[in-house]
Each structure stands twice: as C-alpha cells, then as structure tokens.
Amino acid sequence: MNIVIIGGVASGAKAAAKVKRLLPHASVKIFTDDTHVSYSSCGLPYYIQGNFNDYTSLLVRSPEEFKASGIDVFLQSKVEKIFPEQKNVLVRNFETVELVPYDKLIIATGASPVRPKIKGIDDFENIFTVRKIEDGINIREKMLKSKNAVIIGGGYIGIEMLEAFSKNNVYTHLFERSSQIMPTLDFEMSEVAKKRLNSIENKNFELHTDSMATEFIGKDGVLTGVITSDGKQYECDLAIVCAGVKPNTELAKEAGIEIGETGAIKVNKLMRTSVEDIFACGDCAEKTHIVSGKKVWIPLGSTANKEGRCAAMNVAGVYCEFEGILGSMVTRCLNTTIAMTGLTEKEAFEIGFKPVSVVVSKYDKVAYMPDTGEITLKVVADKITGLLLGAQAVGSIGADKRVNTVTSGLIGHLTVEEFSNNDLTYSPAYSPTIDPLLNAMQILCNETARSC
Amino acid sequence: MNIVIIGGVASGAKAAAKVKRLLPHASVKIFTDDTHVSYSSCGLPYYIQGNFNDYTSLLVRSPEEFKASGIDVFLQSKVEKIFPEQKNVLVRNFETVELVPYDKLIIATGASPVRPKIKGIDDFENIFTVRKIEDGINIREKMLKSKNAVIIGGGYIGIEMLEAFSKNNVYTHLFERSSQIMPTLDFEMSEVAKKRLNSIENKNFELHTDSMATEFIGKDGVLTGVITSDGKQYECDLAIVCAGVKPNTELAKEAGIEIGETGAIKVNKLMRTSVEDIFACGDCAEKTHIVSGKKVWIPLGSTANKEGRCAAMNVAGVYCEFEGILGSMVTRCLNTTIAMTGLTEKEAFEIGFKPVSVVVSKYDKVAYMPDTGEITLKVVADKITGLLLGAQAVGSIGADKRVNTVTSGLIGHLTVEEFSNNDLTYSPAYSPTIDPLLNAMQILCNETARSC
Numbered sequence: 089m090n091i092v093i094i095g096g097v098a099s100g101a102k103a104a105a106k107v108k109r110l111l112p113h114a115s116v117k118i119f120t121d122d123t124h125v126s127y128s129s130c131g132l133p134y135y136i137q138g139n140f141n142d143y144t145s146l147l148v149r150s151p152e153e154f155k156a157s158g159i160d161v162f163l164q165s166k167v168e169k170i171f172p173e174q175k176n177v178l179v180r181n182f183e184t185v186e187l188v189p190y191d192k193l194i195i196a197t198g199a200s201p202v203r204p205k206i207k208g209i210d211d212f213e214n215i216f217t218v219r220k221i222e223d224g225i226n227i228r229e230k231m232l233k234s235k236n237a238v239i240i241g242g243g244y245i246g247i248e249m250l251e252a253f254s255k256n257n258v259y260t261h262l263f264e265r266s267s268q269i270m271p272t273l274d275f276e277m278s279e280v281a282k283k284r285l286n287s288i289e290n291k292n293f294e295l296h297t298d299s300m301a302t303e304f305i306g307k308d309g310v311l312t313g314v315i316t317s318d319g320k321q322y323e324c325d326l327a328i329v330c331a332g333v334k335p336n337t338e339l340a341k342e343a344g345i346e347i348g349e350t351g352a353i354k355v356n357k358l359m360r361t362s363v364e365d366i367f368a369c370g371d372c373a374e375k376t377h378i379v380s381g382k383k384v385w386i387p388l389g390s391t392a393n394k395e396g397r398c399a400a401m402n403v404a405g406v407y408c409e410f411e412g413i414l415g416s417m418v419t420r421c422l423n424t425t426i427a428m429t430g431l432t433e434k435e436a437f438e439i440g441f442k443p444v445s446v447v448v449s450k451y452d453k454v455a456y457m458p459d460t461g462e463i464t465l466k467v468v469a470d471k472i473t474g475l476l477l478g479a480q481a482v483g484s485i486g487a488d489k490r491v492n493t494v495t496s497g498l499i500g501h502l503t504v505e506e507f508s509n510n511d512l513t514y515s516p517a518y519s520p521t522i523d524p525l526l527n528a529m530q531i532l533c534n535e536t537a538r539s540c
Numbered sequence: 541m542n543i544v545i546i547g548g549v550a551s552g553a554k555a556a557a558k559v560k561r562l563l564p565h566a567s568v569k570i571f572t573d574d575t576h577v578s579y580s581s582c583g584l585p586y587y588i589q590g591n592f593n594d595y596t597s598l599l600v601r602s603p604e605e606f607k608a609s610g611i612d613v614f615l616q617s618k619v620e621k622i623f624p625e626q627k628n629v630l631v632r633n634f635e636t637v638e639l640v641p642y643d644k645l646i647i648a649t650g651a652s653p654v655r656p657k658i659k660g661i662d663d664f665e666n667i668f669t670v671r672k673i674e675d676g677i678n679i680r681e682k683m684l685k686s687k688n689a690v691i692i693g694g695g696y697i698g699i700e701m702l703e704a705f706s707k708n709n710v711y712t713h714l715f716e717r718s719s720q721i722m723p724t725l726d727f728e729m730s731e732v733a734k735k736r737l738n739s740i741e742n743k744n745f746e747l748h749t750d751s752m753a754t755e756f757i758g759k760d761g762v763l764t765g766v767i768t769s770d771g772k773q774y775e776c777d778l779a780i781v782c783a784g785v786k787p788n789t790e791l792a793k794e795a796g797i798e799i800g801e802t803g804a805i806k807v808n809k810l811m812r813t814s815v816e817d818i819f820a821c822g823d824c825a826e827k828t829h830i831v832s833g834k835k836v837w838i839p840l841g842s843t844a845n846k847e848g849r850c851a852a853m854n855v856a857g858v859y860c861e862f863e864g865i866l867g868s869m870v871t872r873c874l875n876t877t878i879a880m881t882g883l884t885e886k887e888a889f890e891i892g893f894k895p896v897s898v899v900v901s902k903y904d905k906v907a908y909m910p911d912t913g914e915i916t917l918k919v920v921a922d923k924i925t926g927l928l929l930g931a932q933a934v935g936s937i938g939a940d941k942r943v944n945t946v947t948s949g950l951i952g953h954l955t956v957e958e959f960s961n962n963d964l965t966y967s968p969a970y971s972p973t974i975d976p977l978l979n980a981m982q983i984l985c986n987e988t989a990r991s992c
C-alpha cells in the first residue's frame with residue numbers, strides 16, 4: 089500500500105508516524121515544499137525570545153529519524169497537482185517533476201500567513217511573518233541588532249512576539265486594526281489583558297488598537313518606519329506581520345475536493361474529504377465546534393496533532409471519529425496568561441443562543457499566601473437551558489487551569505448548575521477555598537432560568 | 541426566627557453569613573468552644589512555615605465583623621446538649637450555663653485530631669496536633685527554637701508540616717505506620733512522591749514508612765525523643781501528631797440524631813439530619829461520593845464551605861441540593877505537588893468496579909522550554925463501561941491542573957473515550973502538544989472494552 093502525505097509540520101508528521109506504526113509494511117512518503125519537517129511552529133516566539141538557543145530543539149523528528157522508521161521525507165518537494173482519477177500526485181523538486189502514485193492520500197498542507205496589502209510590504213528587508221523555521225532564525229538574528237520594532241496584528245502570535253521583543257529590550261509598537269488585542273476574546277476580557285500589560289512598570293512597548301499600518305517606509309530596501317491609518321509615523325528597523333492565516337486549499341480545490349463553508353477543506357468525522365481515498369487534517373481542514381455543532385476554522389497545533397492521528401487510523405482501517413474542537417487556547421504575554429474555551433458571549437449570541445455571562449476577578453490563591461496573583465474569569469451559559477457555553481480567563485499563571493477545567497464540562501454538555509457542584513482541588517497554595525471558577529459559576533447559575 | 545449554629549470554623553461560619561444574607565431579620569447565633577471563629581485551618585502549615593507572619597491573616601471574619609452584619613458569635617461557649625423536643629441547646633461558657641432556643645439548628649462541630657495511644661503522649665510539652673489557631677502559634681514558636689522534630693503520620697498535614705520544618709532547617713523524621721506516605725493514593729503514586737522527596741539534594745528529613753512511634757521519651761516533662769516499633773530511638777524536641785481526624789458527633793448522637801455508616805452525621809442532599817429542623821454540614825457530616833454513589837467521610841475545607849452554603853439556603857427556605865463530592869484534593873511538599881480526584885484503583889476495585897489504569901510520566905511543558913518539570917499521572921476507568929473513575933497526579937506545579945480537568949469529567953460521568961476527545965488549551969509554555977492527561981486517557985481507552 090502506498091500512502092502519500094502532503095505536508096509534514098504537525099498533522100502530516102503525526103499522521104505519517106501513526107500510520108507507519110499501524111501498517112509497518114506500507115510505503116509512507118511525506119512531500120513538503122518546506123525545508124524542514126515535523127517541527128513546533130508554536131515554539132518559534134520562544135526560540136526568538138531566547139528561552140533556548142538551538143533552533144533544532146524545535147524539530148520533533150528529523151528526516152533521518154523518519155527514514156529510520158521507514159518513512160520517506162521529501163523536502164523542498166512541492167506537490168503541484170493531485171490526480172484523483174489516476175490516484176497519483178505531481179511532485180516538483182526544483183527542476184525535476186515526478187508522478188507519485190498513492191492508494192491513500194493525506195492532505196496536510198496547513199495554513200499560510202495572510203500578507204495584508206500594506207504599501208511597501210514587499211519593498212524592504214526585515215519584514216517578517218512567523219511560520220517556518222527560517223522565519224524564526226531570521227527574526228532572532230535581526231532582533232538582536234534591533235532597536236525599534238513594529239508588530240502588525242494583536243492576536244496570539246502578535247502578543248507572543250511582543251513578549252519576545254520586550255524581553256530583549258527592543259522597543260515595540262503593536263498595531264491591531266480591530267478595537268481589541270486578542271480579537272477572539274469578548275471585548276471586556278481583552279480590555280483586562282490590555283490593562284494588565286499597560287500597567288507594567290517601565291514597559292518598553294505600546295499597544296495601539298483601532299490602528300492600521302498603511303505603509304512601510306525606508307531607504308534603499310532598508311526598513312526605517314511605518315505609517316498608520318491616523319497619519320502618524322513610527323520608527324522601526326524590524327516588522328512582524330501577523331495579521332492572521334488562511335488555509336492552504338488550492339491543491340485540494342483544483343483536484344475537485346469539496347471546500348467547506350469556512351473556506352477550509354470539508355472533512356467528515358473520519359477526516360475523509362469528499363473524494364475517495366483522500367483525507368485531510370490539520371490547519372487546512374475544516375472543524376466542527378462541539379458546543380455549537382457548527383463548522384468552524386480554528387487552526388491550532390494541538391488539534392492538528394489529534395486530527396493527524398485520527399486520519400492515520402482511518403487510513404489504516406482502524407475506525408476513529410474526531411468529534412471536533414472547543415477552540416481552546418492559551419497564550420502568554422509577559423505577566424499575563426490568556427486562555428479560552430468554547431463560545432464567547434458574542435459568538436453564542438450570533439449563533440442564536442440567549443447567552444448570559446458573569447465576570448469575576450479574584451485572587452488565584454488564598455490571599456495570605458505569597459506570590460498571589462489575580463485572575464479575571466468570564467463564564468458564559470445559555471439563559472434558557474442553563475447549558476454551559478464557554479469560559480475565558482485573563483491573569484496570572486493558573487488562568488489556564490480554570491479554562492481546562494471547563495473544557496471537560498463542555499465535552500460533557502454540562503449545565504451551569506451541574507458544574508456548580510464540581511469538587512475542585514483546594515489547598516491555600518493552589519487556590520482560594522472557593523475557586524474563582526466555582527464562584528463565577530455559582531453567580532452565573534442565578535442568571536439562568538434553572539434553579540440553582 | 542432563631543437560627544443557632546454550633547461551630548464556626550468553615551461550614552458554620554459560611555452558613556451563618558449566608559443565612560443572614562437570605563434572612564436579614566432572623567437572629568443568627570454561632571456557639572463555639574474555640575477561642576477563634578471563621579479561620580483557615582488549612583493555612584496553619586503555611587503560617588508555621590513563615591509564608592506570612594501575622595496569624596490574624598488566617599482569620600476570615602472576626603467576631604466584630606460578624607456582629608456588624610448582625611450575627612452574634614459566642615466564643616469559648618460549648619454546646620453541651622441539644623434538646624430537639626424543646627428546640628433548645630444548653631450552652632456552657634466557663635461556669636455559666638444557659639438554654640438557648642432555636643427554630644433551626646445547624647450542627648457544624650467539625651472534626652478532631654485522633655490522638656493515638658502512644659506511651660508518653662500526654663507526659664511532655666511540645667507534642668502538638670495541627671487544628672486550631674493556638675496550635676499554629678505554639679508550633680511556630682517552638683519550631684523556631686527546635687533542632688530535631690518528628691512527625692507522626694504521613695498524610696497531607698504530615699507532609700505539609702514536613703515542608704514547613706524543612707524550610708526552617710529543623711531536621712525531621714516522619715513516621716507513617718502504613719507502607720506509604722499519602723495513604724489515600726494508590727501505592728505506586730505514593731512511591732513516586734516519596735522518590736521525588738528523597739531525591740532532594742542535601743535533604744534535611746527522613747521518611748519512614750511501615751514505622752510506628754511507640755513511645756515518647758523525655759525528662760521532667762521535656763520531650764527528648766521517640767522510640768519506634770523497630771526499637772530505634774530518634775532524638776527530637778518537637779513532635780507533631782497528625783494521625784488522622786474523627787468527626788465530632790457526640791452531641792448529635794446524644795440528641796438521637798442518626799449517625800451514618802461512616803461514623804459521621806447522616807444528612808440528605810439538603811443537609812438535613814434525621815431530626816426535624818436540625819441540619820449538619822462540614823467535617824462532622826457524612827458525604828456522598830459522586831462517582832461511586834457510596835457514603836464516605838472525607839473531611840475537606842472546600843466541601844465544608846459548600847455544605848455550609850447549602851445548609852444555610854435550605855434553612856432559609858431556598859431549595860439547594862448538595863450533590864456530593866469527588867474527594868478531590870491537592871497538597872504540596874517542597875518540590876512536589878500531589879493531587880487526586882474520584883476513586884483510586886484500590887477503592888474502585890473494593891467497590892466492585894473492574895478498574896483498569898494507566899500511569900504515564902511526562903514533561904509538563906514542551907521539552908525545549910525553560911523550567912520544565914515532570915508530572916506522573918494515573919488515570920482509572922471501569923473496563924466494562926469505559927466510565928472514568930478517577931485520577932491522581934504527582935509532580936511539578938501543574939499536576940493539580942490535570943486533576944481539576946478530570947473533576948468536570950467525573951461530574952459529567954464521561955467515559956474515557958469521550959474524555960479522549962477533550963480539547964485542552966495548548967501553548968509550549970503551558971503544556972506539551974498532547975498533554976500528559978490526554979496521552980494517559982488515549983492509552984487508557986485501549987484498556988477498556990469500548991472502541992477508541
């Protein structure tokens with residue numbers, strides 16, 4: 089059996105390893121136009137920051153290690169076309185092209201950074217996106233010589249890069265065109281994060297919301313600044329563009345594979361596409377939201393990994409259903425942890441729930457303990473049914489703990505009332521007697537139509 | 541309406557505050573034989589350790605604060621008898637006795653340390669239990685002058701005291717008569733904790749399991765050592781006895797209130813006892829285990845607080861059901877976090893489940909991140925139904941996070957298969973791509989009879 093995998097970062101690499109374990113005698117080939125395979129893209133901001141100094145730490149498995157377990161990796165080998173009728177793919181490696189046959193094909197082409205149409209974006213050196221190993225190497229090298237940087241986009245990559253630059257004493261302006269950093273959060277929670285960041289003493293960065301870069305300026309190909317929508321000009325010698333990503337679906341589209349309503353490749357629970365013997369997983373594939381039941385496209389490394397595993401199992405004939413996602417995420421910027429799961433109040437409303445919500449700010453431990461921090465939690469439920477819909481947390485380390493506790497409640501479709509009976513661990517060194525999460529749920533319970 | 545509450549540490553204090561908010565015109569009186577009311581007993585080891593220096597930080601609400609909100613607190617006032625027929629209680633304050641009438645009575649008499657029959661236990665100064673504010677003050681004062689201490693009992697209070705003594709450079713021998721420290725854990729998990737503690741460089745303590753103190757020795761009332769079951773003798777000038785607690789039920793028993801099979805006061809979901817208009821909550825009351833449905837007695841501060849709230853609501857005529865507990869707990873000893881929820885494998889087996897389990901040891905973050913620690917997780921499920929039964933974690937900070945994530949799954953009666961679909965938050969700074977918990981669940985899934 090010939091198994092061909094297109095793309096090898098997270099889901100592709102995982103799928104290859106898993107399918108080879110299940111079918112030791114199958115031929116498994118990974119084709120990728122990248123120069124590296126099987127790496128932790130999410131770790132790039134921490135490599136850039138200097139949390140570790142050897143970029144090869146980001147590599148999970150080298151092509152040699154794949155080879156040793158019987159998997160062939162073809163780097164810088166771009167699949168240019170899929171021929172579903174003939175069951176083969178056209179691969180280009182520089183000037184060489186080749187037709188490679190498959191019995192089962194896994195598309196794991198991932199996503200690419202959106203490159204917004206900002207004047208001058210292609211005219212200067214030192215304007216980067218953060219996606220590949222080379223991006224990390226180049227940005228780190230440049231950052232160490234940089235004085236002033238700009239970051240375009242205030243999502244999680246933007247604020248992780250902000251931490252990296254801040255820790256390396258590069259003065260940074262971050263521009264986010266929407267009215268909030270971390271636009272996936274509800275506005276009020278984003279404001280909590282912004283306030284925490286802005287309260288840092290002697291901070292070496294500025295957060296600009298409702299602010300768009302309209303032009304990069306420089307001289308002789310060298311970046312010197314950026315002009316924003318309000319006509320102001322900011323000096324910089326380094327720019328990071330993290331204005332979102334889009335799924336890499338061209339190859340699938342051309343092959344006649346159905347694209348979902350979200351713009352990503354449509355798959356069923358078995359990670360099968362609309363075309364026989366072709367699977368898709370990871371950032372290029374559409375997902376189902378467990379709380380809303382709706383199709384969504386939320387590309388995250390943890391999901392990619394699980395989908396890769398599930399696709400591999402079905403390729404190997406071992407039944408596996410991937411139930412979907414909750415959109416759970418966590419990120420950190422300096423003193424602030426930001427985490428969420430499930431639906432925001434805004435999303436819940438748009439989908440047609442009647443959301444009610446509660447926001448509480450509490451200490452993360454009993455107040456008399458040392459190193460006590462503050463956590464602000466927002467919990468959301470449906471007013472009519474009491475169904476728990478989601479949670480967001482901003483604050484000290486431990487904010488993510490509360491959000492992870494909610495994930496299992498969402499998987500179990502618990503009501504707020506049921507969740508309020510939760511028996512969380514307690515010790516003064518770990519939480520207050522009544523954890524902020526339970527406190528929020530008890531209050532939320534009173535907002536729903538169910539008795540609590 | 542006259543509401544009388546017996547006991548005022550955790551559940552009694554909570555009940556008083558809650559019932560007064562719900563019934564502002566009721567008379568609410570707390571009687572306690574203690575010298576303090578409304579305090580964090582769980583915080584005593586941290587006060588002793590010196591994490592904070594003012595013991596009044598442990599006091600949640602002073603009698604004056606209660607007074608200001610219309611609640612009368614009577615300290616050093618022991619309720620000697622309940623007369624359910626006449627609906628009053630006999631209170632003794634030193635030489636004064638008084639009959640106090642009630643319409644509703646809440647028994648929150650808590651638990652008392654077991655004082656094992658060790659020869660000499662009452663003959664010397666500086667042999668303490670850890671329960672009340674005075675205990676904390678006295679132990680701390682003595683510890684600061686101490687060179688060698690012994691701790692009798694290796695449960696969570698024992699190991700928290702070990703941390704306190706170790707951090708204060710008091711060389712300590714801990715004796716636990718069972719074959720494991722933290723006897724509520726499965727043996728193998730207890731061994732992981734023991735190994736971590738024993739691996740501390742230049743540690744200033746020794747852990748002795750299968751070891752019992754048989755005699756305290758000393759001179760002129762001054763403690764100088766302890767003799768153990770194997771005939772050895774250990775020098776010490778300070779001893780902590782934390783060999784368990786027992787529910788304070790005498791008062792209830794004498795009043796003809798039904799005692800449950802566990803030896804604690806029997807209550808229904810509304811925290812009502814078998815006698816009209818008498819409620820019980822906190823450490824003196826029996827609990828229902830949510831996973832097994834069995835009656836248990838696991839006295840913990842977080843439960844006491846919730847039960848107090850629920851009892852108060854029902855006293856005030858606001859319907860509240862307390863569903864029960866999971867036995868969730870967390871504690872810390874030096875570099876080691878220990879947490880659990882639900883049933884251990886041993887308990888599950890004894891109850892009649894067919895438990896299967898998986899133990900995994902993994903990094904708590906992606907390996908390339910700084911300050912990466914290790915977490916060992918044990919997850920337990922029923923082989924036949926796949927029902928998730930419990931989890932235990934030992935390791936770095938973050939072990940408790942994994943256990944809290946399981947609590948919601950237990951509340952929702954999830955199967956391992958359902959839990960394996962959980963979408964936990966991921967970022968390299970917070971967890972590996974596949975969290976140790978999901979990893980453990982995926983392996984456990986294969987051990988059950990359900991397809992995964």
